[in-house]
Amino acid sequence: MSAPRVVLVDDHGLFRSGVRAELGRKVEVVGEADDVQPAIDLIAELLPDVVLLDVHLPGGGGQAVVQAIKTTHPQVRFLALSASDAPEDVIAVIRAGARGYVTKTISTAELADAVRRVAAGDAVFSHRLAGFVLDAFAAAPGDAKPPVDPELDQLTSREREVLRLIAQGYTYKEIARELYISVKTVESHVSSVLRKLQLSTRHQLTRWAAERRLD
Amino acid sequence: MAAGVAAWRGFSVTTVRIVFVLIALVSGGWFVPVYVAGWLFIPAAGEQASIGSKARSDARGIRLAIGLTSLLILVLLAVSALNGGWFVGWAWPQVFSMAGLVLIWRNAPQDEQATLRRLLEPIETAADSSSRGKWSALRLVLAGALLVGGVGWLFSAHKSLALLRPLGGVVLVIAAIVLVLGPWWLRIARDLVLERQAKVRAEERVDIAARVHDSVLQTLALIQRRADDPQKVIQLARLQERELRSWLFEGRDPNETEADLTLTGGVRQIQQDVEARYGVPVEAVTVGDCELDDNLNALLAAAREATVNAAKWSGADVISLFAEVEPGEVSLVVRDRGKGFDPEAVPADRKGLAESVYGRMTRRGGTATVTTAPGEGTKVMLKMARNMTASRA
Numbered sequence: 018m019s020a021p022r023v024v025l026v027d028d029h030g031l032f033r034s035g036v037r038a039e040l041g042r043k044v045e046v047v048g049e050a051d052d053v054q055p056a057i058d059l060i061a062e063l064l065p066d067v068v069l070l071d072v073h074l075p076g077g078g079g080q081a082v083v084q085a086i087k088t089t090h091p092q093v094r095f096l097a098l099s100a101s102d103a104p105e106d107v108i109a110v111i112r113a114g115a116r117g118y119v120t121k122t123i124s125t126a127e128l129a130d131a132v133r134r135v136a137a138g139d140a141v142f143s144h145r146l147a148g149f150v151l152d153a154f155a156a157a158p159g160d161a162k163p164p165v166d167p168e169l170d171q172l173t174s175r176e177r178e179v180l181r182l183i184a185q186g187y188t189y190k191e192i193a194r195e196l197y198i199s200v201k202t203v204e205s206h207v208s209s210v211l212r213k214l215q216l217s218t219r220h221q222l223t224r225w226a227a228e229r230r231l232d
Numbered sequence: 233m234a235a236g237v238a239a240w241r242g243f244s245v246t247t248v249r250i251v252f253v254l255i256a257l258v259s260g261g262w263f264v265p266v267y268v269a270g271w272l273f274i275p276a277a278g279e280q281a282s283i284g285s286k287a288r289s290d291a292r293g294i295r296l297a298i299g300l301t302s303l304l305i306l307v308l309l310a311v312s313a314l315n316g317g318w319f320v321g322w323a324w325p326q327v328f329s330m331a332g333l334v335l336i337w338r339n340a341p342q343d344e345q346a347t348l349r350r351l352l353e354p355i356e357t358a359a360d361s362s363s364r365g366k367w368s369a370l371r372l373v374l375a376g377a378l379l380v381g382g383v384g385w386l387f388s389a390h391k392s393l394a395l396l397r398p399l400g401g402v403v404l405v406i407a408a409i410v411l412v413l414g415p416w417w418l419r420i421a422r423d424l425v426l427e428r429q430a431k432v433r434a435e436e437r438v439d440i441a442a443r444v445h446d447s448v449l450q451t452l453a454l455i456q457r458r459a460d461d462p463q464k465v466i467q468l469a470r471l472q473e474r475e476l477r478s479w480l481f482e483g484r485d486p487n488e489t490e491a492d493l494t495l496t497g498g499v500r501q502i503q504q505d506v507e508a509r510y511g512v513p514v515e516a517v518t519v520g521d522c523e524l525d526d527n528l529n530a531l532l533a534a535a536r537e538a539t540v541n542a543a544k545w546s547g548a549d550v551i552s553l554f555a556e557v558e559p560g561e562v563s564l565v566v567r568d569r570g571k572g573f574d575p576e577a578v579p580a581d582r583k584g585l586a587e588s589v590y591g592r593m594t595r596r597g598g599t600a601t602v603t604t605a606p607g608e609g610t611k612v613m614l615k616m617a618r619n620m621t622a623s624r625a
Contacts, residue, residue: 144552148517151556155520184517185567185611186552 021136024048024063026056026082027071027098032121036069036128043129052076057085060093066136070115072099072106080113087114096135104149112215117141139204140211147183150214169217172210179206262325268332286339293338297331304330371411378408447475467511474504495562496521498532499555502539506551510543513550520557522618527596531564531616534600537588538566538612546570546610561617569609575602589614 023044025033028051037046048063050056053076060068060082068086070079083095095115099107107118116135119128120143131141142150154172172180175196182192189207193200256263272283304327381404451472458464493501496518503514524532535553542551548570555564585602589612593600598616 144515144517144554148519148554151519155558181554181556181565184519184552185554185565186515186550186569187567 020045021066021132022047022063023132024050024056024060024065024068026050026060026068026074026079028052028073028075029071032071039125040129040132043125044132053081053085056082060086061090064090064093066094067132068093068095069132070095070097070110072097072110072118078106078109079115080110083110083113083115094135094138096131096141104152107146107149108153108214111146111211114215116211118146119143120145134204138208140207142180142183142207142210144184144186147180150210151177151180151184154213169213172213176206176210179203180210183207265325265328265332268329268336272332272336283336283339290335290338293335296338297334300334301327301331371415375408375411378404378411443479447472463511466513467507470507470513471504494521494523495528495532495555495557498524498528499535499553499564502532502536503553505536506539506543510540512543512548514539514543514553515550516553516555518555518557522557522562525619527598527616527619528562530592530596531562531598531614534589534592534598534614535564535566535612537592538585538614541585541589542566542568542570542610542612546572548609557618559618561615563616564614565611566614567609567611572604572606572608572610574606575604 021044023040023046025036025046025048027033027036027049030051033049033051037049040046044067047065048059050059051074053074056068056070056074068082070082072079074082079095079097086093086095095110097107097110097115097118098121099118100121111118116138117131117140119131119141123131123143134141151172154170154177178196179192182195187195189200189203192198192203196203252263252267256267308324308327451468455465455468458468499516499518503516506512506514522528535555539551539553542548546568548568550568552565552567554567555562589602590600593614593616596616598614600615601613602610603613604610
């Protein structure tokens with residue numbers, strides 16, 4: 018597979034040039050944008066494989082970019098990057114359709130790997146996002162109400178297992194070895210969690226995000 | 233001018249001012265135009281030209297002064313014809329004061345103009361009906377009518393000696409004054425509010441600046457000095473990042489101690505302490521949260537020991553700390569990708585793992601599982617059942 022074509026969207030020029038310099042040899046950075054509208058125009062024009070998208074942009078959240086592009090160019094994939102760990106921001110951009118989320122402190126090798134994985138259609142969860150998701154799908158004590166759609170509203174025990182290991186900093190390869198499954202199976206578990214995260218109307222998810230709203 | 237005289241003769245300004253007021257009273261008001269003339273013709277300290285010398289070239293100002301003077305003379309003549317009494321005697325000199333003030337107003341330096349303008353503001357706003365439109369004009373007309381009515385009532389009341397009438401007249405005069413000056417007072421009140429808001433904002437900015445200085449700038453300075461030690465730089469950057477984040481996003485003061493710590497708080501503290509003491513980044517993730525009891529404190533103590541061990545011996549460049557609160561139990565995993573060790577080969581006198589981790593857990597009915605091998609990293613899994621009566625429902 019040739020190097021994925023990437024567009025960087027981040028309002029910090031310093032961060033963009035840093036990422037471009039680091040990723041330069043591993044992926045092909047074809048464009049940069051610093052705000053919602055320029056990003057939408059640029060992505061529609063360049064049609065990259067992956068958009069590295071900052072969750073926080075001055076002209077609205079990163080999810081605005083995802084939503085705008087998803088309707089017109091569903092083949093473009095998004096990997097959310099954020100310096101903040103505010104769960105509601107992350108969940109919002111994932112639910113808008115991003116294929117993954119990593120923190121800005123990620124190492125270059127891991128970031129390049131995450132970009133390749135997203136370009137291939139897989140999902141990428143940082144250890145922190147895995148923690149968020151486990152938290153969001155946890156059965157709240159005293160919550161007697163049955164889930165509306167068990168298929169979408171609950172995680173299987175295997176999926177929880179995989180998320181726990183991601184949260185502990187395991188790589189996909191290490192998870193595969195730990196659980197005696199193939200890397201491909203790990204990837205499909207994560208993709209399935211991502212799908213649930215995006216499609217579930219589970220009320221806890223909304224409530225969970227709302228409870229962790231920043232004051 | 234009082235200040236000038238004070239400086240010249242060596243008296244205090246206040247004394248000179250009191251003397252001036254006394255002179256003005258004794259002289260029947262004639263000292264006031266003299267003072268104004270002094271203001272007009274004596275140059276201010278540190279300036280070459282007096283206001284008067286500038287005023288000479290101000291043809292419009294002179295015309296205005298002459299016009300005002302003749303108008304005032306006419307009014308005073310009319311009033312004295314109606315037998316104005318002592319008021320007229322006092323008012324004559326002020327005609328000249330007015331003329332002088334007009335010239336000063338038009339030619340004085342900026343700061344003196346500002347003083348005059350503040351004094352004249354209510355009259356100005358009242359007179360400035362043309363630019364304020366119909367409402368202002370209406371207000372003036374109404375005020376005028378009330379004033380005339382009130383004054384007329386007062387005078388007529390003197391003749392008929394009715395008791396209630398003068399009161400009505402006073403009310404009308406007050407109403408007129410309120411109508412004329414009301415907007416000005418309102419504006420002052422509004423300015424006060426705005427000023428207070430600006431002050432609050434300024435204080436906030438100072439607070440933020442102090443915070444940024446105390447933490448961020450200090451850390452940046454440290455980082456510059458330690459630029460040759462990447463490990464130290466990373467450690468400093470992470471410490472600063474966490475502190476700033478907790479202040480910005482969670483509204484917590486990094487220096488304040490958490491009185492009743494929850495599990496998440498406890499994990500965070502382990503993370504901070506280990507990073508600060510050993511300079512190894514700790515990635516902490518917690519799922520759910522609950523209050524602490526003795527059992528969970530023991531769990532945290534064991535986790536701290538395991539994390540410190542990993543930081544000291546494993547050589548890993550990052551340690552993962554994962555805590556999950558489930559309805560029935562709390563589990564905590566400390567994991568590194570470091571050298572690992574052979575559990576069988578640990579000398580018997582090295583009590584760290586056996587006593588601090590394993591012993592602590594089993595004494596309270598918990599479990600500790602260590603998975604490790606040389607070159608394979610280490611994983612310590614701790615589980616403790618929750619004491620449901622003590623926990624948060």
